[in-house]
Amino acid sequence: MLKSLFNWKVLLNLVVAIGVFVGLVWLTFRWLEYHTNHGQEIPVPNIVNKSVQEAIKILDDSGLEYEVDSFNYDPKYRPFQVLQVYPVPGSRVKDGRAIQLRVNPRTWAKVEVPDVINKYSGLAFQRLEQVGLKVGDTIFEPSIQKDAVIRILYNGNEVKPKTKLARFSVVDVVIGSGPLRNIAIPNVVGLTVKEARQVIARSMFEVGLVDHEDGSKDESDVIYYQDPAAGDVRDQGMQIDLWASKKTLAELSAKIEQLNSTYRMKVDTALPPIQYQEMPVRQEPSQEVPPPPVTPKRETPKPSTDAAKTDASKTTVKSTKPVTENKSKTTTSNTGSSSGNNQSASSNKSAATPAKPAEKPKAKKVVVE
Numbered sequence: 091m092l093k094s095l096f097n098w099k100v101l102l103n104l105v106v107a108i109g110v111f112v113g114l115v116w117l118t119f120r121w122l123e124y125h126t127n128h129g130q131e132i133p134v135p136n137i138v139n140k141s142v143q144e145a146i147k148i149l150d151d152s153g154l155e156y157e158v159d160s161f162n163y164d165p166k167y168r169p170f171q172v173l174q175v176y177p178v179p180g181s182r183v184k185d186g187r188a189i190q191l192r193v194n195p196r197t198w199a200k201v202e203v204p205d206v207i208n209k210y211s212g213l214a215f216q217r218l219e220q221v222g223l224k225v226g227d228t229i230f231e232p233s234i235q236k237d238a239v240i241r242i243l244y245n246g247n248e249v250k251p252k253t254k255l256a257r258f259s260v261v262d263v264v265i266g267s268g269p270l271r272n273i274a275i276p277n278v279v280g281l282t283v284k285e286a287r288q289v290i291a292r293s294m295f296e297v298g299l300v301d302h303e304d305g306s307k308d309e310s311d312v313i314y315y316q317d318p319a320a321g322d323v324r325d326q327g328m329q330i331d332l333w334a335s336k337k338t339l340a341e342l343s344a345k346i347e348q349l350n351s352t353y354r355m356k357v358d359t360a361l362p363p364i365q366y367q368e369m370p371v372r373q374e375p376s377q378e379v380p381p382p383p384v385t386p387k388r389e390t391p392k393p394s395t396d397a398a399k400t401d402a403s404k405t406t407v408k409s410t411k412p413v414t415e416n417k418s419k420t421t422t423s424n425t426g427s428s429s430g431n432n433q434s435a436s437s438n439k440s441a442a443t444p445a446k447p448a449e450k451p452k453a454k455k456v457v458v459e
Contacts, residue, residue, distance in 0.1 A: 131182035131183060131184060132152055132153060132154060132182065132183060132184070132185055132187075133180060133181070133182050134154070134175065134177050134178065134179050134180060134181050134182070134183060134189060135148050135149070135152055135179060136175075136179035136180070137149070137172055137175055137179070137191070138172055138173070138174070138175055138179065139171060139172060139173075140171070140172050141168070141170055141171060141172070142158060142170045142171075142172060142191065142193045143170070145172050145191060146158075149189055153185045153186065154183065154185075154186070154187055154188075154189050155186055155187065155188040155189065156188060156189045156190075156191055157188050157189070157190045157191065158191050158193055159190060159191065159192055159193070160192075160193055160194075160195040161173055161174075161192050161193065161194055161195070162195075162199070163194065163195050163196075163197055163198045163199065163257070164194055167194045168194065169194060169195065169196040169197070170193055170194065170195075170196060171193065171194045172191055172192070172193055173192050173193065173194055174191075174192035175189060175190070175191060175192075176189070176190040176192075177189070197256045198222070198256045198257030198258050198259075199256075199257050200254040200255060200256055200257065201221045201222050201223065201254065201255060201256075201257050202221065202251075202252050202253070202254055203218075203221075203223070203242060203249055203250070203251055203252060203253045203254075203255060203261075204217045204218065204220075204221055204251065205251035205252070206218065206239050206242070206251075207239055207240070207241070207242075207251065208235060208238050208239065208240075209238065209239055210237060210238060210239075211228075211237050211238065211239055211263070211265050212237075214239045214263065215263070218261065218263075222257040222258055223255065223257075223258070223259055223260075223261055224258060224259070224260045224261070225260075225261060225262075225263055226260040226261060226262050227262040227263075228262075228263055228265060229243075229262060229263070229264045229265065230264075230265055230266075230267040231264050231265070231266060231267060232266070232267055232268070232269065232270045232294060232326060233266030233267065233268070233269070233294075233326075233327075234266070234268075234269045234326060234327030235266040236266050236267065236268040236269075237265060237266065238265065238266050239263055239264070239265060240264045240265065240266055241263075241264040242261050242262070242263060242264070243261065243262040243263075243264065244259065244261050244262075246262075249261070269294075269325050269326035269327045270294060270325070270326040271325050271326070272323045272324075272325070273293065273294065273295075273323065273324060273325070273326055274320075274321055274322070274323060275293075275295070275316075275318050275319065275320055275321060275322045275323075275324055275330065276289050276290065276293045276295075276320065277316075277320030277321070278290065278313050278316055278320075278330075278332065279313050279314060279315065279316055279320070279339075280312065280313065280339075281312070281313055282309065282310050282311065282312060282313070282334075283300060283308075283309045283310070283311050283313065283332065283334050284309040284310070286313050286332060290330055294326040294327065295324070295326065295327065295328055295329070295330050296327060296328070296329045296330070297329065297330060297332065298329030298330055298331040298332075299329075299331040299332070300331075300332045300334060301331070301332070301333045301334070302334050302335070303333070303334070303335035303336075303337070303342075303345075304335070304336065308336075311334035311335055311336055312334060312335065312336070313332050313333065313334050314333055314334065314335055314337075314339055314342045314345075314346065315332075315333040315342075315345075315346055315349050316330055316331065316332055316333070317330070317331045317349075317353045318330065319354070333345075333349065
């Protein structure tokens with residue numbers, strides 16, 4: 091048994107097997123060194139804060155690959171500026187290693203315009219701000235949809251919903267201010283249905299019933315009747331009914347008369363005009379206030395002239411002084427009596443009429459014999 095193990099043939103086979111195994115291991119490591127560039131490491135260059143074009147050129151010269159990824163836009167940095175590098179600058183990597191670059195984009199990421207057409211303006215503003223759009227000017231336009239969004243404008247051009255705009259872009263919103271009043275109805279008789287729709291839309295009205303004589307829906311049919319009639323005054327947004335046909339107006343005269351009898355009210359001018367009589371205005375009796383009671387005036391008694399004549403007959407020409415005294419006495423007595431009467435009269439008149447100043451008696455003529 092032991093002798094067979096130490097046979098030269100067995101030993102030869104073992105040596106050959108060990109040699110083959112060692113050779114395979116050596117070849118494997120050599121292949122790995124060649125494939126992975128073992129021992130060949132390249133330092134990562136510092137390309138932070140450089141433009142992406144300059145960074146790509148430096149990496150190409152160093153034999154390194156790159157992958158560009160955009161950050162969220164930051165207005166503090168330049169567009170396409172390299173903000174981050176992985177692996178960090180200074181680390182050593184193998185030849186052909188991909189370096190990841192984080193670059194500031196040119197502008198904000200684009201967002202979709204939300205569908206806020208015909209929506210209430212307050213809700214539309216909230217929806218626009220939620221997606222990252224800013225509302226600039228608010229333009230009011232006559233429309234039957236009051237306080238509803240009619241259009242969205244960007245740089246003066248209308249944009250449709252789901253259109254992509256840069257984040258934080260400023261858009262203008264057109265809002266309906268309500269219908270206009272007392273607008274003349276346009277005349278669309280003689281136009282095709284398609285042309286009539288355009289004219290009615292420009293006049294801020296809506297197309298109502300469209301009756302085709304032959305029952306078709308051909309937009310090339312000619313309008314031969316409309317209701318309301320052309321020139322009538324209506325509010326914006328009212329519907330205009332149309333009757334269309336391929337025949338001429340002369341051929342449809344009977345049909346037009348029939349429609350006139352239905353939709354046009356005729357006023358009979360042969361009847362006399364209605365006269366309106368005004369009713370007399372009834373005057374209610376006024377309550378007169380009775381005048382205040384008048385207090386009768388009390389006359390001041392006049393002094394008798396007999397006593398004056400008697401006193402005067404006793405005087406002489408030489409004695410003028412007594413005459414003067416008599417005059418003063420007479421005047422004083424008359425004044426005293428009149429003042430007493432006036433006081434009594436004024437006390438009676440104070441409730442009704444204002445007191446009048448007392449009248450002085452006229453001077454008496456004195457005859458001196």
